[in-house]
Structures are given as C-alpha cells and as structure tokens.
Amino acid sequence: MTSHFPDATPKEIAEALQQMQAAAPALAATTLAQRADLMYSIADLLEQSGDALLQLTMEETHLPEARLRGERARTVFQWRNYADACRRGDWLEVRIDTADAGKTPPKPDLRKMNVPIGPVLVFGASNFPYAYSTAGGDTASAFAAGCPVVLKAHPAHARTSEAVAAVVRQGLQKHGLPAELFVHLHGSGTEVGQALVKHPAIKAVGFTGSFAGGKALFDAANQRPEPIPVFAEMGSVNPVFLLPDKLATDDTAVAQQYAASITLGVGQFCTNPGLLIGIAGEAFDVFAATLSEAIGQVAAGAMLHQGIADAFEKNKAQALAQRGVQLWANGQPGQRELQASATIALVSAADFLQQPALHHEVFGPFSLLIKCEETADMYAVAQALEGQLTCSLMATAADLETYADLLPIVSSKCGRLVLNGVPTGVEVCQAMQHGGPYPASTDSRFGSVGADAIRRFCRPLAYQNWPDEYLPAALQNSNPWQLWRSVNGTWNNEPL
C-alpha cells in the first residue's frame, strides 16, 4: 500500500521520540482534572472539525458520509466518556494499608496506585479512520493514563490522519502542553511500525487490525531486550448459535436481523458474525431461505481499499473451495471498483470440523452457515472454536435450559456473550469487553473499548513509609480528589 506521504526516516523517528521523551514529564505531572480538560478540548475540536474532514475521509476510505459522521460523533463521545473516567480515577486503583506497629514484624504504611507505563505506540486502523485511529480509543486511553503517544498513521487514510493529528496537537497547545507529546509518523509498509515497536522509548502498543499484523507486532515486542505489552485486537469470526426453539418461534425475524448485521458497513467490522450455527430441521430451513432472500436484496458496497477488496475475494473463494462448502446466497453484484457482494455459504458441521481453514475470518460481508445434524455436532463446533471477541446465542428460555451445557463452552471462548442480539454495534461503556482469548486479541485480560481500556497503559507503584506531604495527591490522607479507594480492605471516597 502506498501512503500520500513519504515514510518517516530513521533520523526523523529518533528525533521525534527524543523530543517526546523530553516532553513526557509535563503530561505525567498533570492532575486528573487537567487531563480530563485536555481530553474534553480534543473532543470539542474534533466535533468542530467540519464537513471538510468528512469529505477528505470519504475520498480516502470510500465510507459513506452518514457512517463517517456517526463514527466521528462516537469518537467525540469516547473522548468525553474516557475524560469522565479519567477524572473519576477508578483506574488508579488506589489501595491504602495503614501502618500497624503492633504487628510482628511491624506493618509499614503502604499505598499503591497506577502510574503511566510510558510512551504508547498506536497504529491507525483501516476500518475506523476516527474511532480506532489517530484520535481513537487507544490515543484517548493513553492520554488518560498520562502516557505520550506515537501514532503510526494508516496509509489508507494518511491525509485524514494528518488532519486529525493537527486537532490533537491543537488540543495539547491549548492547555499549555508540548505538541511533542503526540508524535505522528507515516509509513507505507511494515518498516516504520517495526522500527517503532523495537524503539526502547516505547513501553506499550495498541493495535486494531489483522491477525498477521498484530502477531508480527506481538512477536517483535516480546523479542525486544525489554519486552513490552502489545494490545492487538485482531478480529474473529464471532460465532452465532441459532437454537432450535428460538428459530421455530422467530425464524424470519432472526434471519432479517442477521442479514443486516452481516452486511453492516460492508461486513468490515471485527464483530461481523462470520459463523451461523444451527441444527437441521424445518425452522433451520426457513431461516436459511429467509436469510438467502434478505441477502439477495442487499446492494454491493465499496470496501475500504483495493488491498482489502482483493483479500475479500481471495479469502471468500478459498472458503468456497473447501470440501462440502456450498454457495448459499449472494447479494446484489458490485457495479463499481472496490464493491463487494455479500455472500453466505453453507457447510455441514462434519465438514467444518475437519477443515480448520474454515475457522478463520473472511474480512468482509461473508458468513458461513453451519448445519449440525444433532446437538452433539453443535457442541463439537463450539469446542473447536478459537478465541473470539464475541459469541452470540439466539435462544428462548427453553433453549437455555435444553442447551445449558453450551454456555460454559462459549463462555470460555470469548470476551462478550450476546443473547438474542447481534454482535455488531460495540457500545462505548465501562461494562463493554472488546477483546477476547487469543487469537481474538493478544491479551484477553484487557479490552480496547470502554474506559477500562485506560488500564492497559499503566502499572502499579507502591509507596512504603512515605509521610503524607510527599505522597501523590491520590494517596494522601485528605483524599483531595475524592477518589474511591480501598482503605484497609474497605471501599470509600472519604478522607482517612
């Protein structure tokens, strides 16, 4: 892929990261309220970035205006939501254990809080030019935690990235903070990203994209002299279990709902439902027929760029070429360059189980309908799954009772369990988990949507035996920021 801009040179990288390191203490020294104010300003500036930005991104990504307008609004909301969480300070995870001279040996005063992990390397994501790119969730999380950001622009929307980077820098300057806290670099291939992940100044990595891309970063990070954590969200097939009683009750509605979810955003979401698993029978047949009909009416949509469009056609063809795989439904054919036609394929559980190639994501509007002969087949399919961002159950109360043994299996496979809904649509809230067991993400203990994502970029530091006046504000007896703290094992937001 080529970028609109030349690749950052090693000299440019070295200088930018040196300036960033020099600026880092200024961000770390801000109070939670100051950091939240900065984040609110970036949200405001982004909100005011106007239609010119949308036009530019439309040109670069082929995403429709309404989607981009919505994504920008989501991004603005995300900054404000994380700013509120930053100020609330739960993510500091303050623990205070006061001294006990009567204990043997005497117990010292110990107070622990999270501190910034250090500069974070963030990669722009092709499919979210706003929400998971330059001023996306990873950047917002890092700033909330007090970490400078090195942003590797996605080459497919490099001009958008430049424009958004200017907004972030404007926000920093408005609050008297050095613009060098946000480094923005271009790279068309993998060289710049690899150089950055290996740079000793970088202490953590945020990435949303392909398995190959995320895994390469994970390996490079682990092989550094000082290994660093990589939070790569690498997508998944998001299996959906269509349980018999639900299908018998609701076959048409479920089919309509899923036809929409499969083709939403031309299937370019990491939560796109790629596997639909049902048990053979009349309801399954009605569902499959209705799904086919609904998909047949879906217009082709333009994919993000030529590389993604080509990969979709190639991976779809590979899936369709596997033994026992039958083309089940096609959406309207593409009329213009980059346009992809939605596709549903059908396969038996037995053929699915024997061909691991079918277990991997086909990024785009493609889903595989798996027909199980009996319940045991469905359980076997569930057991065979790799780690997923989401698993969904379409089920009545009767189904949940009959198929109770399915729940522990799918629970062990994913980060989010959806009941009677679709996995697309990832709400920005604290109770969201966007991440899951490998290979859905490289670290199942964290997620990249919702304010708990801030915790990826900090680490605990304990203070032993420090007089109150030398402690950070968050740990002081008077609790000047009114934080919720665990004090000798009890939660409160009071002074000591």
Add this chain to the structure above:
Amino acid sequence: MTSHFPDATPKEIAEALQQMQAAAPALAATTLAQRADLMYSIADLLEQSGDALLQLTMEETHLPEARLRGERARTVFQWRNYADACRRGDWLEVRIDTADAGKTPPKPDLRKMNVPIGPVLVFGASNFPYAYSTAGGDTASAFAAGCPVVLKAHPAHARTSEAVAAVVRQGLQKHGLPAELFVHLHGSGTEVGQALVKHPAIKAVGFTGSFAGGKALFDAANQRPEPIPVFAEMGSVNPVFLLPDKLATDDTAVAQQYAASITLGVGQFCTNPGLLIGIAGEAFDVFAATLSEAIGQVAAGAMLHQGIADAFEKNKAQALAQRGVQLWANGQPGQRELQASATIALVSAADFLQQPALHHEVFGPFSLLIKCEETADMYAVAQALEGQLTCSLMATAADLETYADLLPIVSSKCGRLVLNGVPTGVEVCQAMQHGGPYPASTDSRFGSVGADAIRRFCRPLAYQNWPDEYLPAALQNSNPWQLWRSVNGTWNNEPL
C-alpha cells in the same frame, strides 16, 4: 539438580492434566464464599501440619527453624487474607451499564465481571518452600480466581512439596471438590517445566526465581500456538540511595539497619539490597566504615543448596574481578558446607556505569557500595538502572527537596518505593506491589504478593442483553453477594 522423586513422564503429565480439565468446572462453579471456605480450610490444615513438616524442610533447605516457622505462619496468613479478598469480590471488577432505549443507537444492557483464565502452572521457588511454593501465593491466587493448579515441585525441597500437596488435596476433599484440581508433578531439570508450559491445557504461569528460568518460560509461553501470560518474578538488585543529609544525621543507624537487611536470610531474598549508592564525603566514609564493621560481625549462614552456594561464590568473584571494584568488607568465614560469608564491595560511579556486568543481581549476601563524586553521578546511576522490584531512598526532608529530580527517575524504574526503610520484608497486603518493570518481572502490570495477585488469573467477560435470572450472581440486580460494583459509573454495594 536431582530430585528425591523421578521426573513425571509425558504419559503421567497427559493423564493428570486431562483429569484436571475434567474436574475444572467443579471449581469454577463454586461461589465466592465456598471458595473462601476452601481456602480457610487449607490455611487451617497447613497451620496444623506440625513440627515434622518443619524438620523435613529444614533438612531439605538448610533454613533455620525460626525462619521456617515464620514462613509457614506467613503462608497461613496469606491463605486467609486472600480468602477474605476472594469473598469480598473486588477482584471480580463488576461493571454494570444498564440499557438506554432512548440512545441512538439504543444502548443494550451490558454487565462485565472477571472469570477464571483457566488452569495455572505454578513453579515452586527454592527460597520460599512454603510462601512461594506448593501452597504459596500463586496457588492461593489461582484458587481464589477459580483456576485449577498444576504445581511443578522445586527439586530442592521435593519432599516438603509432596507433604504440602497432600495438605492442599485434603482441603479440596474436605469441601467435596476433586483432588485432581491440584496436580503435583516432579522434575529435576527443565524438561518437565517446559513440557508443562507448552501444554495446551495451561492458560497462565506463575514463577518466582532466576532471570534465566523466568525468561525461558516467558519465551516458551509466547511461542506457543496460543500464547499465554507468564508472571515471572525474577528478582533485582534493589538499589538504595543514601542521600547526604540523611547520612550526615544518621550514618551509624543506617549502616546497622542495612547490614542486617543485606544479610537477612543469608541474602536469599529477591528484595535483598544489592546496590548502595552514596555521594563521597565524610558521612559516606563513616557510613562505609560502620557498615564494614557491622558486616564483619555477621556469622556465615548456610545457603539453600549447593547450586545456589556455588553460583554465589562464582558471581561474587566475577563482580570483584571487574575493573575498579574493591573488596570492602567480609562477614565471618563459613565453617561448614554451603555456608556463605557476607561481602561488601566498593566501586566508583564511573566504573559502575561503564560495566553492565555490575548491574545484575548476585543472589546471596552481597552488596555493592557505589561512591559518586557528585550529584550528577548519582542521577546517572539511577538512569542506568534496569527495572527493579524496589528502590529505596534514605533521605531527610531537606534531601527530598535537594534531590527532587531523583524521584521521577526511580519511580519509573521500580514497583515499590521505600522511604527510610529497608526493601526486605514484603508485607502481605493489598497495597503491596511485588513486581516491577522488566527484568524484575515479565509483567509490570501485576504483582505476586497481596490479594491483587488474584487478578493475574482472570479475564473480563461481558454479558450483553441477558435477563437477570440467567446472569451470574455477581451481575444480578439484587446483588446477592453485596459486592462493590461500578453501576453506570457510580460505586455502590447495593441492589440495582
């Protein structure tokens, strides 16, 4: 190293792990209260394990009875403390965001909690036969999180490990839980451990020991088809900054305090202070002379086993052979096998900075006294340090003002900052952080002492759109376990 028992064979490993997997749901299904009861029972049984166990461990480890009696009491306390934390359930990190149909798009009900990560592989530590071995902090953390444990016994105290494993199994059986939830395996070399870390049933690893051992596990875990997290605590040199005003006020007391800390437990603690950094001057000279005198009076002590005793002599000789390193003080000479004599060496900051070999831990009663010509030297030494478990400052209020720029440097290097105290003595409490930036540990975001260690062995799972009656108890509206939960961004322990 040879073990009292034959190495586990591949067949034994495969069978034990299969039985463990079959038993796992029984543990995951326990309530927090049931798990806490189990942990209290294990604590009670361990407390009642009698003097015979102490005798056995004395034979195997050459640790004195008082130390072992104290360590067992600490281990019993640890089980009870983690049991209380397990029952309190903060570690579940419950977040609830209720539905909002009025939002565009409508916001679904989302509820998130931590679930067990899966079976945990724990390695017994040579220097803590009770507190960080078979029924140590990692095992207690894993059980609290609902994870089965595969325990690789340390060959240096394999019989102790067998006896303690019997206690753990007895506890499980007392509560009607399968003994197979705790797998106990022997291995004299690295083969059994390597086979276990690569086994697909294992989902996380806890380790306390050498850098070489921890790094080998970390690499093996990252190279698996499904990488898993490794929590390896690999020790450090625990630098101590002796600031001038403090030394001028207190030189003798500080020297006495540190002579005791350096030689505590024959220096076999990962928090042993291995670097003492001061600025040349009269107070430094008095401190150094007093330290030399105090060390001279310390009797030699038996080290844990021949391998550790040999490594101590070798690493100490290597350190003493570096350019500019001067032998400064020796403790009383060893009289018997395994006995090590305490040693202090002296070096200039310039020579220290130029020789990275001096930056690594010499496990045992050895410390390096670094004499800085000026303040800048001390800052340079601080900057040059690798990641540490602890950094300590011996400082008056005046020192903290004069050397204010030292604080951000040392803060970025360690997991625990001690003021006017010694790093040895790791209190078991929630505000403790025992871990630190690499290479002190492989994951600076977690620690291995204190109940927050439970969180190493779980991961978040979000439930979207589930009716109350199908949710886990922790997420239900009625809050049956009276957990502290973040509900729509507000902390409370009430029903919804």
